Amino acid sequence: MLGIIAGGGDLPRAVAQAARDGGRAVFVVCLTGSVTEDWAADFPHAWCGIGEPGRVVKALSGAGAADVLLAGKVDRPKFSELKLDARGVLLLPKVIAAARQGDDALLRFLAGFFRDAGFRPVGVAQAAPGLVCGEGPVGRLQPDENHRRDIARAFAIVKALGALDVGQAAAVCEGLALAVEAAEGTDAMIARIGTLREALRGTAQKKRGVLVKALKPTQDALTDMPVVGVSTVRGAAAVHLAGIAVQAGGALILDRAGVAAEADRLGLFVTGVALGG
Amino acid sequence: MLGIIAGGGDLPRAVAQAARDGGRAVFVVCLTGSVTEDWAADFPHAWCGIGEPGRVVKALSGAGAADVLLAGKVDRPKFSELKLDARGVLLLPKVIAAARQGDDALLRFLAGFFRDAGFRPVGVAQAAPGLVCGEGPVGRLQPDENHRRDIARAFAIVKALGALDVGQAAAVCEGLALAVEAAEGTDAMIARIGTLREALRGTAQKKRGVLVKALKPTQDALTDMPVVGVSTVRGAAAVHLAGIAVQAGGALILDRAGVAAEADRLGLFVTGVALGG
Numbered sequence: 336m337l338g339i340i341a342g343g344g345d346l347p348r349a350v351a352q353a354a355r356d357g358g359r360a361v362f363v364v365c366l367t368g369s370v371t372e373d374w375a376a377d378f379p380h381a382w383c384g385i386g387e388p389g390r391v392v393k394a395l396s397g398a399g400a401a402d403v404l405l406a407g408k409v410d411r412p413k414f415s416e417l418k419l420d421a422r423g424v425l426l427l428p429k430v431i432a433a434a435r436q437g438d439d440a441l442l443r444f445l446a447g448f449f450r451d452a453g454f455r456p457v458g459v460a461q462a463a464p465g466l467v468c469g470e471g472p473v474g475r476l477q478p479d480e481n482h483r484r485d486i487a488r489a490f491a492i493v494k495a496l497g498a499l500d501v502g503q504a505a506a507v508c509e510g511l512a513l514a515v516e517a518a519e520g521t522d523a524m525i526a527r528i529g530t531l532r533e534a535l536r537g538t539a540q541k542k543r544g545v546l547v548k549a550l551k552p553t554q555d556a557l558t559d560m561p562v563v564g565v566s567t568v569r570g571a572a573a574v575h576l577a578g579i580a581v582q583a584g585g586a587l588i589l590d591r592a593g594v595a596a597e598a599d600r601l602g603l604f605v606t607g608v609a610l611g612g
Numbered sequence: 613m614l615g616i617i618a619g620g621g622d623l624p625r626a627v628a629q630a631a632r633d634g635g636r637a638v639f640v641v642c643l644t645g646s647v648t649e650d651w652a653a654d655f656p657h658a659w660c661g662i663g664e665p666g667r668v669v670k671a672l673s674g675a676g677a678a679d680v681l682l683a684g685k686v687d688r689p690k691f692s693e694l695k696l697d698a699r700g701v702l703l704l705p706k707v708i709a710a711a712r713q714g715d716d717a718l719l720r721f722l723a724g725f726f727r728d729a730g731f732r733p734v735g736v737a738q739a740a741p742g743l744v745c746g747e748g749p750v751g752r753l754q755p756d757e758n759h760r761r762d763i764a765r766a767f768a769i770v771k772a773l774g775a776l777d778v779g780q781a782a783a784v785c786e787g788l789a790l791a792v793e794a795a796e797g798t799d800a801m802i803a804r805i806g807t808l809r810e811a812l813r814g815t816a817q818k819k820r821g822v823l824v825k826a827l828k829p830t831q832d833a834l835t836d837m838p839v840v841g842v843s844t845v846r847g848a849a850a851v852h853l854a855g856i857a858v859q860a861g862g863a864l865i866l867d868r869a870g871v872a873a874e875a876d877r878l879g880l881f882v883t884g885v886a887l888g889g
Contacts, residue, residue: 410809434787488776495772499765501789510711512778514796517789518808527804531795532687 336360337462338400338454340391342369342407346459346562349589350406351378353463362398364391369409385409389422392452403454404462405445406559440500442558458557459587468563470583473591473605474598478578482545482604485509486580489547490610497551503561506576508536508544521548521567528574537575542602544576549610550585564589568597568605578604585610613637614739615677615731617668619646619684623736623839626866627683628655630740639675641668646686662686666699669729680731681739682722683836717777719835735834736864745840747860750868750882751875755855759822762786763857763885766824774828780838783853785813785821798825798844805851814852819879821853826887827862841866845874845882855881862887 337359341347347363347370355361355378363380370382381394395403419427426448433444446456460467478486489507492515496502502516506528513536516524525546528536537543548561563581571579579598581588586607588594598605614636618624624640624647632638632655640657647659658671672680696704703725710721723733737744755763766784769792773779779793783805790813793801802823805813814820825838840858848856856875858865863884865871875882 410811492773492776492778495776496769496792499769499772499789501769501792505794512776512794515773515778515792515794517782517792518812519791519804523804523807527796527800530800534687535795 336362336398336400336402337457338362338364338395338398338403339462340364340366340403340405341375342366342405342409343371344407344562345564345589346559346587347407348374349466349587350404350459350463351375353465357463357465359462362395362400364394366407366409369407384418384420386417386419386423386427388426388448389420392422392449395454401455402457402462403449404457404459405442405557406459446557456557459560466587466589467560468581468583468586468588468607470607470609473588473607474595474603476578476598476602476604478545478580478604478606481509482577485545486547486608488512489545489580490549490582490608493547493549494552497549500551503551504546504548506544506546511535513544521561522570525567525570525574525576528576537577539575542575542577546571546576546579547581548579548586549582561586562589563587563594563605565593565597568594568601568603572601572603576603578606580604580606580608583607583609613639613675613677613679614734615639615641615672615675615680616739617641617643617680617682618652619643619682619686620648621685621839622841622866623836623864624684625651626743626864627681627736627740628652630742634740634742636739639672639677641671643684643686646684661695661697663694663696663700663704665703665725666697669699669726672731678732679734679739680726681734681736682719682834683736723834733834736837743864743866744837745858745860745863745865745884747884747886750865750884751872751880753855753875753879753881755822755857755881755883758786759854759881762822763824765789766822766857767826767859767885767887770824770826771829774826777828780828781823781825783821783823788812790821798838799847802844802847802851802853805853814854816852819852819854823848823853823856824858825856825863826859838863839866840864840871840882842870842874845871845878845880849878849880853880855883857881857883857885860884860886 363375363378365375365382367384383390434441485507489505492505504516504521506513514524640652640655642659644661660667711718762784766782769782781793781798783790791801
């Protein structure tokens with residue numbers, strides 16, 4: 336039995352479906368406030384608050400989950416508004432200390448907590464390997480020589496930022512770093528490319544520049560991989576980027592057929608690139 | 613005689629005034645399209661296009677300038693709209709190649725061009741040393757222990773980004789990287805902090821987070837240093853940051869008395885921090 340602790344976004348559902356399609360029994364713990372749709376109605380599930388680790392452990396144990404996977408976005412709550420169970424009260428100071436060191440430190444701390452509680456923490460690549468992007472184009476189009484240069488530069492930027500636990504995405508156009516992701520998230524980062532002067536970026540007449548997403552060097556297999564979905568392709572097309580490249584083996588494609596079709600329709604490439612190291 | 617090739621923003625005027633106040637004769641070449649105010653009317657000056665290096669050299673020689681300083685923002689023009697003189701035509705392919713490698717490479721190329729034309733390229737720190745920020749607070753307030761931690765993390769981020777010629781600024785709040793500067797510039801970077809969820813940043817009730825600006829490791833003394841002015845203080849206050857830290861000896865404060873007064877009035881610290889290396 337795979338227990339999925341689900342935050343927001345499309346990833347938890349995609350993982351749950353892929354794991355079930357692969358023949359595994361799945362139990363979902365939906366985090367209140369983070370999960371905004373009732374997709375888990377389709378699975379055995381429970382709702383718990385982020386300040387209720389005691390209830391989460393009880394729900395997972397009751398369901399017979401051996402493996403536990405954390406997936407999806409979780410807002411850093413205002414601690415003043417947090418509902419805490421007994422275990423949450425004990426855990427809170429350590430959570431705050433871990434959160435201060437960044438998202439990855441927080442996720443590592445939580446994985447350790449579930450390990451200590453008798454579960455085996457697993458990552459998406461283990462639970463749903465079909466979601467991981469391999470090498471090569473996802474749709475029909477491929478990057479040209481200029482795009483490849485921009486992709487290499489953008490990967491260098493993302494790796495430098497990722498080593499400092501800042502972000503997972505960057506956009507580069509003919510050598511110029513258009514945008515770099517921090518707390519605003521990839522969608523907001525992509526959208527602001529449209530506010531840059533036209534000389535710096537692509538236009539409706541001519542697509543220019545690439546978006547890159549890659550695993551942070553500090554990330555291990557348990558933490559969320561960067562994700563590309565249909566909405567990422569639409570966002571990149573809206574600001575006239577020429578394409579999207581992700582680290583092969585280090586990023587997830589949600590709805591691969593849909594991503595390929597939308598990329599072809601909008602005239603963008605989406606591709607997996609093997610990175611040394 | 614100091615020749616100042618002036619782009620946009622407040623820096624060129626501040627340098628011209630500081631140099632003149634220091635007893636130097638100054639001649640200003642205003643770049644058409646980049647200089648939007650007629651402040652240079654107060655100095656001996658000429659107007660030239662960015663595609664007219666021949667005219668720029670002639671104006672500087674005619675004025676008897678020995679030293680040449682490049683200051684201010686210059687938009688990357690659409691090459692299709694560029695007015696070129698004979699020397700500009702010869703130079704253009706090299707300029708494009710340099711610009712591909714980033715702003716610093718472009719500035720180094722231009723400095724080399726003026727050196728070859730018989731001038732001595734100088735930086736702001738040389739021409740107007742009074743503008744360079746030293747160590748310690750500019751206004752009344754000082755960072756506390758938490759701020760100092762955020763400042764150290766933000767400097768680490770800026771240095772990593774700077775090594776890749778991405779940007780000069782970052783904002784961090786209690787360990788979380790709120791925003792990182794790329795092509796949008798510091799003002800736009802600061803402004804978007806206000807769009808982040810309140811749990812991540814400061815509010816009207818409680819200021820949180822720091823803005824940091826530092827020299828890129830790839831920058832030499834000739835290229836523009838990061839600048840903090842009254843408008844930077846206002847922008848940081850508008851998104852409820854607790855303060856601004858710059859690299860001592862590696863950033864400029866424009867209108868130091870005005871920056872100190874505005875920081876005190878709005879309740880922010882502005883400080884110069886010595887960085888090792």
